[in-house]
Amino acid sequence: MAGDERILENLTLAVVGATGAVGTEFLRIIEKRHPELRNLKLLASKRSAGKKLTVNGVELVVEETTADSFRGVDIAFISVSTAVSLELAPIAVAAGAVVIDDSSAFRMQPDVPLVVPEVNGPDVEAHQGIIAIPNCSTTPLVMVAHPLGQANPIRRIVADTYQSVSGAGGAAMTELREQSLTLLKGGAVKPEAQPQQIGFNVIPHIDAFLDNGYTWEEQKMIDESRKILHSPEIAVSATCVRVPVYVSHSVALHIELDHPMSTAEAREILSQMPGLQVMDDPSNKIYPMPWNVAGQDDVFVGRIRQDASHPNGLAMWVVSDNLRKGAALNSIQIAEELVARDCLKPRVRG
Amino acid sequence: MAGDERILENLTLAVVGATGAVGTEFLRIIEKRHPELRNLKLLASKRSAGKKLTVNGVELVVEETTADSFRGVDIAFISVSTAVSLELAPIAVAAGAVVIDDSSAFRMQPDVPLVVPEVNGPDVEAHQGIIAIPNCSTTPLVMVAHPLGQANPIRRIVADTYQSVSGAGGAAMTELREQSLTLLKGGAVKPEAQPQQIGFNVIPHIDAFLDNGYTWEEQKMIDESRKILHSPEIAVSATCVRVPVYVSHSVALHIELDHPMSTAEAREILSQMPGLQVMDDPSNKIYPMPWNVAGQDDVFVGRIRQDASHPNGLAMWVVSDNLRKGAALNSIQIAEELVARDCLKPRVRG
Numbered sequence: 001m002a003g004d005e006r007i008l009e010n011l012t013l014a015v016v017g018a019t020g021a022v023g024t025e026f027l028r029i030i031e032k033r034h035p036e037l038r039n040l041k042l043l044a045s046k047r048s049a050g051k052k053l054t055v056n057g058v059e060l061v062v063e064e065t066t067a068d069s070f071r072g073v074d075i076a077f078i079s080v081s082t083a084v085s086l087e088l089a090p091i092a093v094a095a096g097a098v099v100i101d102d103s104s105a106f107r108m109q110p111d112v113p114l115v116v117p118e119v120n121g122p123d124v125e126a127h128q129g130i131i132a133i134p135n136c137s138t139t140p141l142v143m144v145a146h147p148l149g150q151a152n153p154i155r156r157i158v159a160d161t162y163q164s165v166s167g168a169g170g171a172a173m174t175e176l177r178e179q180s181l182t183l184l185k186g187g188a189v190k191p192e193a194q195p196q197q198i199g200f201n202v203i204p205h206i207d208a209f210l211d212n213g214y215t216w217e218e219q220k221m222i223d224e225s226r227k228i229l230h231s232p233e234i235a236v237s238a239t240c241v242r243v244p245v246y247v248s249h250s251v252a253l254h255i256e257l258d259h260p261m262s263t264a265e266a267r268e269i270l271s272q273m274p275g276l277q278v279m280d281d282p283s284n285k286i287y288p289m290p291w292n293v294a295g296q297d298d299v300f301v302g303r304i305r306q307d308a309s310h311p312n313g314l315a316m317w318v319v320s321d322n323l324r325k326g327a328a329l330n331s332i333q334i335a336e337e338l339v340a341r342d343c344l345k346p347r348v349r350g
Numbered sequence: 351m352a353g354d355e356r357i358l359e360n361l362t363l364a365v366v367g368a369t370g371a372v373g374t375e376f377l378r379i380i381e382k383r384h385p386e387l388r389n390l391k392l393l394a395s396k397r398s399a400g401k402k403l404t405v406n407g408v409e410l411v412v413e414e415t416t417a418d419s420f421r422g423v424d425i426a427f428i429s430v431s432t433a434v435s436l437e438l439a440p441i442a443v444a445a446g447a448v449v450i451d452d453s454s455a456f457r458m459q460p461d462v463p464l465v466v467p468e469v470n471g472p473d474v475e476a477h478q479g480i481i482a483i484p485n486c487s488t489t490p491l492v493m494v495a496h497p498l499g500q501a502n503p504i505r506r507i508v509a510d511t512y513q514s515v516s517g518a519g520g521a522a523m524t525e526l527r528e529q530s531l532t533l534l535k536g537g538a539v540k541p542e543a544q545p546q547q548i549g550f551n552v553i554p555h556i557d558a559f560l561d562n563g564y565t566w567e568e569q570k571m572i573d574e575s576r577k578i579l580h581s582p583e584i585a586v587s588a589t590c591v592r593v594p595v596y597v598s599h600s601v602a603l604h605i606e607l608d609h610p611m612s613t614a615e616a617r618e619i620l621s622q623m624p625g626l627q628v629m630d631d632p633s634n635k636i637y638p639m640p641w642n643v644a645g646q647d648d649v650f651v652g653r654i655r656q657d658a659s660h661p662n663g664l665a666m667w668v669v670s671d672n673l674r675k676g677a678a679l680n681s682i683q684i685a686e687e688l689v690a691r692d693c694l695k696p697r698v699r700g
């Protein structure tokens with residue numbers, strides 16, 4: 001690696017899954033945040049190889065990902081299925097790249113930092129080659145829980161989600177569009193990308209079911225939140241539900257604190273959190289929704305109120321663009337954090 | 351009133367709001383449950399007067415509702431706006447009818463029974479002319495909470511809803527259809543029947559906002575559940591969200607009991623509850639959803655699991671047809687209850 005490591009523009013970056021829903025958003029954010037970045041390698045499956053994409057004014061050809069793809073790469077962003085991540089990440093690390101991985105493959109491994117920079121940025125320093133980004137429904141949750149918990153320890157979190165189809169990738173977005181059209185014409189549909197019909201329906205089933213009755217998606221929210229918040233003692237429950245929305249995940253959130261907190265204090269604390277915006281003026285019909293949050297970088301929180309069912313409780317409504325802060329933006333922020341902390345190379349374990 | 355009061359077929363029934371979303375479902379259910387019923391008066395606003403509807407093989411003309419409409423009527427089912435209910439119900443009672451009202455106008459009045467027959471059927475006996483049916487998101491909640499609470503007192507309920515547009519009436523259903531078509535063609539939409547765009551969006555705003563930050567819809571769930579369950583001490587919180595679905599409301603439910611209950615026991619208790627069906631085989635992708643519950647009479651519960659965040663907690667997923675058990679069916683069942691208990695005439699207050 002030549003030059004100043006503190007500047008992302010001087011590094012060679014690879015994007016694996018460059019043509020997917022997250023990859024597409026990734027390239028848009030790179031153009032906005034790093035318009036001078038030139039050394040970009042776009043990788044994908046064989047099927048997408050040969051596609052041409054223009055990034056920062058340069059036309060790039062998407063290459064098939066092979067064992068040789070990561071030579072000379074400083075940071076590899078991987079946004080593919082868990083199975084493919086499990087295969088590719090070690091290859092990239094062996095080639096000398098730091099991997100920032102969007103899948104659930106490595107998140108809970110003790111030597112893999114799981115990072116939302118505004119919440120636990122310093123954790124990147126402990127990386128051993130792989131850094132994971134949380135599930136797209138976990139990230140907005142910890143963005144809200146972290147600042148509240150700093151002021152007043154969190155005892156319990158109940159989170160019920162309203163997740164858009166883009167969390168399941170581009171094929172699910174196409175499916176929502178096609179199913180909706182067919183149903184509006186009175187036709188019948190057969191689910192393919194989703195486990196059930198998603199057009200004009202909601203599905204309480206994201207990822208596989210576990211023996212405890214939760215889905216993996218729900219268990220991820222539970223486990224990942226605790227890891228990121230460094231608080232294994234917090235009680236967490238979640239119901240994860242797919243809704244017929246293209247982009248942005250919403251969460252109805254009920255947080256119990258150690259002692260009471262006024263909504264005024266909560267609002268003040270949340271408004272100070274970087275990357276979080278309080279959007280909360282219900283009398284003027286102002287609160288976040290998928291439709292007004294999609295395409296935005298920040299996480300939005302509204303409907304902040306005392307939870308009527310618990311003396312130390314707060315209830316709120318959180319929405320974020322699952323492709324941006326929930327995925328692509330967070331991974332770029334981790335790269336920026338790595339560079340800013342000058343810790344691209346793994347440190348020797350203590 | 352002539353003949354045997356114990357038979358609904360011998361009574362004269364009026365349906366106010368006969369052409370609305372609930373009224374339409376009401377007539378379908380009458381045809382199924384009471385195919386011999388003939389003395390039916392269909393009432394609506396001036397705009398719908400003159401429409402012809404066939405019920406039980408008889409063509410009926412919809413009449414405009416006036417002060418004279420309730421003469422000779424034994425039971426008046428009213429499913430209109432709260433404002434119109436407030437005006438019409440006293441007129442119907444003065445004319446000698448028992449009113450079964452679907453609005454929120456009278457629900458919390460101490461002398462108005464608020465009834466889900468399977469839960470608190472005997473409460474109808476105390477009526478003074480008006481019986482209210484609960485909000486369509488409250489009914490499925492109490493259908494599940496009641497049998498569990500009989501076995502193990504409920505301490506707290508957290509309910510986050512996924513409510514279909516038919517809860518807001520026929521205009522909202524048309525709006526969802528039209529907005530979806532426009533958006534699929536790339537057009538822009540302007541909300542009318544809903545406070546925000548509903549096509550491919552979710553809206554955390556049903557009914558007006560209160561000073562405590564909850565909406566009326568949420569406060570209704572809190573207040574009505576306690577009244578129906580005769581348990582003012584239960585702590586309840588709710589977030590009510592409109593989703594782009596035509597029919598059926600879903601609820602992610604977290605219930606805390608006095609002491610632990612196994613999922614096997616919960617499943618057994620719930621499966622014994624009349625009007626409730628356990629649909630819970632996630633490994634075979636079996637759980638209730640709007641799409642497979644719409645048009646059915648029963649309330650469906652699935653995803654029954656120990657709540658990971660509380661030692662005495664159960665988490666589950668409840669779906670019901672908001673036009674049927676949430677409205678029309680429940681009001682017909684109340685009429686049947688009144689007749690079976692021989693208490694059409696108000697009893698003198700004790």
